[in-house]
Amino acid sequence: MGESEKISVGIIGASGYGGVQLVRLLQEHPLVDIVYLGGKGSAGQTYAEIYPHLGHAVDLTIEPIDTEAIASRCQVVFLGLPNGLACDIAPPLIAKGCKVLDLSADYRFKNLETYSSWYNKDRSDLDTAKTAVYGLPELYREEIKSASLIGCPGCYPTASLMALSPLLKQGLILPETTIIDAKSGTSGGGRQAKTHLLLAEAEGSFGAYGVAKHRHTPEIEQISSDLAGHEVKVQFTPHLIPMVRGILSTVYATLRDPGLVREDLLTIYSAFYRSSPFVKILPNGLYPQTKWACGTNLCYLGIETDPRTDRVIVLSAIDNLIKGQAGQAVQCLNIMMGWEETLGLPQLCFYP
């Protein structure tokens, strides 16, 4: 495929962790040219000033967010802004013919009332929002193919739904028994300086936050309900791990049929994810380490049943900034453009 077939891409919110992952991945993507880096506070800075390690590879300056200019230069736009901003920027971009992939929560919800009640923001872009597709390719690959607007999933929902989906879709569990105990590296908190994310505070410590009220709960429930065909409520508890990258979700649910054993579930999961190149189901008795997924777009799944309690326990590991964010967005881009789904997406971590 020739140089001329590359598409022009803009990244808005390029100075954050989502942004720098997108820059990193798209810089090496064979069919993409990054032509616009946009930001608010960082406008005017060269990218090398913000991320000196990329000085040799990226020779761009952050520009102000000007939808007119963006649309005139970009075929595809990634939005990596804080929640509540994309819903103002995406509509004009779409109207001007851009494809938009939004990494915030703004376009993840079918029901904007759910969004508004959890994110404290009223919305007037209902028509645009209706066209958005939830960007989890393993579940919505077909819809993504023809979408113009992708609401990329949150990091916790990605890890959790990868673990839960086969169980819900096939009706194998009692949905109301679902408990998701999730743990994330601190990069999930973003690059803004917050005291509790300082190394001096977070290193050598582990704790929960947002117990019974984290905003990823309704997102997980929306997709879970879609898969189950009826409303599902889950218990979701996030924790911070003293490390940079990675999420592990430990998912518990009671099996509808206590006769199911691990081997059965391995078969079911393998079938469910047969066409999903980034899902790696671990053999009998192996559980994933988050580090195995670091720097890749992979999701590792480990599955266990407990005959003493009739429960299934699924362990799901991803890199929160790649499969949980920027990599998944690129995966969606590949699908939207009709390219190989794995194009430009790493599958081998650097271990250790």
Place this chain on the structure above:
Amino acid sequence: MGESEKISVGIIGASGYGGVQLVRLLQEHPLVDIVYLGGKGSAGQTYAEIYPHLGHAVDLTIEPIDTEAIASRCQVVFLGLPNGLACDIAPPLIAKGCKVLDLSADYRFKNLETYSSWYNKDRSDLDTAKTAVYGLPELYREEIKSASLIGCPGCYPTASLMALSPLLKQGLILPETTIIDAKSGTSGGGRQAKTHLLLAEAEGSFGAYGVAKHRHTPEIEQISSDLAGHEVKVQFTPHLIPMVRGILSTVYATLRDPGLVREDLLTIYSAFYRSSPFVKILPNGLYPQTKWACGTNLCYLGIETDPRTDRVIVLSAIDNLIKGQAGQAVQCLNIMMGWEETLGLPQLCFYP
């Protein structure tokens, strides 16, 4: 109290992490003299050779494990050996009049068949085992007072039972819904060199192990059943955190009475632990960080209810090597000797 009233104490298995915590704590305990350090592989080494940072404080050499010699010199003996060794050493020591506090699993079980089936070791010390008291002072303070043999709890059971006990004792939850998602620093794996505990392997990673089959499960179930008054089964999943010290247990259960709210439970927990100086119940909406407990014998508890799911979620943080091991043993010693329960036990961490 005069110098002459100090008791003479031996620590067997002094070269491991349990051992060095005991040495550290007892070295500063006002009523204890360490007179015997025993070990197998390390016999003949000075303590400063094993732990150079203590060279200025501890001038003792590890001696072979000779029960005759130990009993002749020690009134109290702490055993910090691998599982399956204490059951050979404790009986002669007790027969010779020593009080024994065992940090291994050997004397935690009322039912030795349970022990044998989970620890693959047959036992012939039934008479001795029958006299052992489970060394969790917050639950068995009275029994500990008059005990000669203490089976000190495991680190995970300590954290988990502190969270669960008020709920089970008062019949507030449906016991079979109990899920314990526990996380520990790697020092819980001991000081023996194992590949998966290398910094290069464990740092920057998080994963589960022993899913549905960890040996702390029957221990938690034994005490839970005792508290509930009937057999209780729990789901217990341990994980390794990339840090040295600390355990967080996240405990989930369905409330029998969905009308109970957080404030009710805070009241119930405060009453339950009223006479327990090491338990700190956090006010509304605060959840513990493991680091707060590091270097102390404290257990911090945070409590939440979820009206959406009728569940209670309790978060319990301890230092796995102190409240989860050596500190708790010293707490038991204090109670056995009729001393102030907090004697020689730190209550203020060095933060950050």
Place this chain on the structure above:
Amino acid sequence: MGESEKISVGIIGASGYGGVQLVRLLQEHPLVDIVYLGGKGSAGQTYAEIYPHLGHAVDLTIEPIDTEAIASRCQVVFLGLPNGLACDIAPPLIAKGCKVLDLSADYRFKNLETYSSWYNKDRSDLDTAKTAVYGLPELYREEIKSASLIGCPGCYPTASLMALSPLLKQGLILPETTIIDAKSGTSGGGRQAKTHLLLAEAEGSFGAYGVAKHRHTPEIEQISSDLAGHEVKVQFTPHLIPMVRGILSTVYATLRDPGLVREDLLTIYSAFYRSSPFVKILPNGLYPQTKWACGTNLCYLGIETDPRTDRVIVLSAIDNLIKGQAGQAVQCLNIMMGWEETLGLPQLCFYP
């Protein structure tokens, strides 16, 4: 000694890391009552709101910085404020009869022009500054005894001067060959949220900063010159270690007499620090780990000579927040009050 003999102490700047160490140490000091916590941004907050883990131990509220009120209630005042503020607060406190221990750089310099040129602040408190004593007890114990104002040393200078002093004092090295390659945990950067101190940025990374221009250079040189009896210039390079606490200084210098061997220097160092209870000189061939000093007021020194190059290499490890800051201030207090130098100061770390 009776309760009535306790002194009343205030801590200004109590919300920072220096402050919380002082609170932690003085809370357990047998002859001190903390009666005033002062702060600027944090005034009005309870201490438990800032540091929840101390909620059970410290029942005080941060008050505004009012020198009148402070002096009326406190015999001794610790100042833990950013550089450039103590020089406005100390003079009125001293005038009203308080003893003052300042943890900032304001009173470390004999020559205020040196201070002004490195800290960009003009000073008008020359008379007060002249009375200040540099609070490194191992070098200035006699002067500290009768001082009313202590300029507590910086963390890097403490570690570095402990390593260098015997060499300079005895004229054993060529001073101009001195190179100090120092490394610190990130808590040295304080509790204010700065991007480069986020766990996500600092974890898993190591780098230098302030090369050839760090403000601790003139401080080290002032004391080095005082010891050598002539002006000394040193090369000082600080680095950030991905961990919370601890400093290691690696100090290099060319020996004046190449015939000196390690054993000679061990003897010289032992004699030099004979009356210094917190200095621990490691035997032949042992080098300190920063973790050995964590949570203690100790300084571990390891010494090596290289006959191939005629250099001496000294390794010095401290806890930057204790011996490098708050603990050293308490050590000075003990000396000023005529108490045992080690009172209330921990000497045993929790290892691992």
Place this chain on the structure above:
Amino acid sequence: MGESEKISVGIIGASGYGGVQLVRLLQEHPLVDIVYLGGKGSAGQTYAEIYPHLGHAVDLTIEPIDTEAIASRCQVVFLGLPNGLACDIAPPLIAKGCKVLDLSADYRFKNLETYSSWYNKDRSDLDTAKTAVYGLPELYREEIKSASLIGCPGCYPTASLMALSPLLKQGLILPETTIIDAKSGTSGGGRQAKTHLLLAEAEGSFGAYGVAKHRHTPEIEQISSDLAGHEVKVQFTPHLIPMVRGILSTVYATLRDPGLVREDLLTIYSAFYRSSPFVKILPNGLYPQTKWACGTNLCYLGIETDPRTDRVIVLSAIDNLIKGQAGQAVQCLNIMMGWEETLGLPQLCFYP
């Protein structure tokens, strides 16, 4: 270039960290097929048993080390064995026509007596050793082109020599003033379980080792002497950083001409490394973070002069397992084969 032009490669010592980096890099190298994984203790295991995260990518079993079989199947062989083994394996492989790249110390020394005295091993392969080229492409690119046997540099020497070479080659410093204060992540210690490399021991700590006697000293001196044209002695001190990957070398030396300023040296370094695609010289006042190099074959250099002391300070950051080991070996392979030097070698890290 067609599939048929790929070369067949063997990796001996594939289970260690050097081995797994080679597997990782060569698996994605467009002109290489891995056809043989060899090992001693690990022979018979599948690679997925040793490194489960690679189960989906590498379908090979470790075979015994049989030079006959290796030579019959491989054109190029990488040796990643402990020191002292390659010197028995390389000669027969070379005799049978293989090109050999050895990651151990065995072929780094021109003078085998130096090797023998530092590595305690007598050698009988003098003829083979004479043909070996030191595999630091930035210095010996021409010699590597035609070599059959490469002695790949140690990790510390790589970082240190990248910093030192322009200074030595151009005679800009007084060589005897050179001090190299080097710091490494713990993966440099390999995958064998050693107590001091446990996370519980190494995390949260920093210390020196091998002071004045580390085996990388003669290696650095050999190349330094070669560059300077006369014998050079350096002071080299390694330290362990509590992190997995990365080396920072802080190099000090006195300038021959004190008039030289940073800008001069930036110009000189840029010229020296003009044809070296992996060397990135940072602009004025920027110093490298090791994390910038992680997962890449890059070496970042930061340069400072100190007019107060007439010294130059150079900071050099690499990934110890890539540019410091496996990546550099692949870089040599590319040069030996006449391929693009950067082929298959990552240049963009995943930050943070």
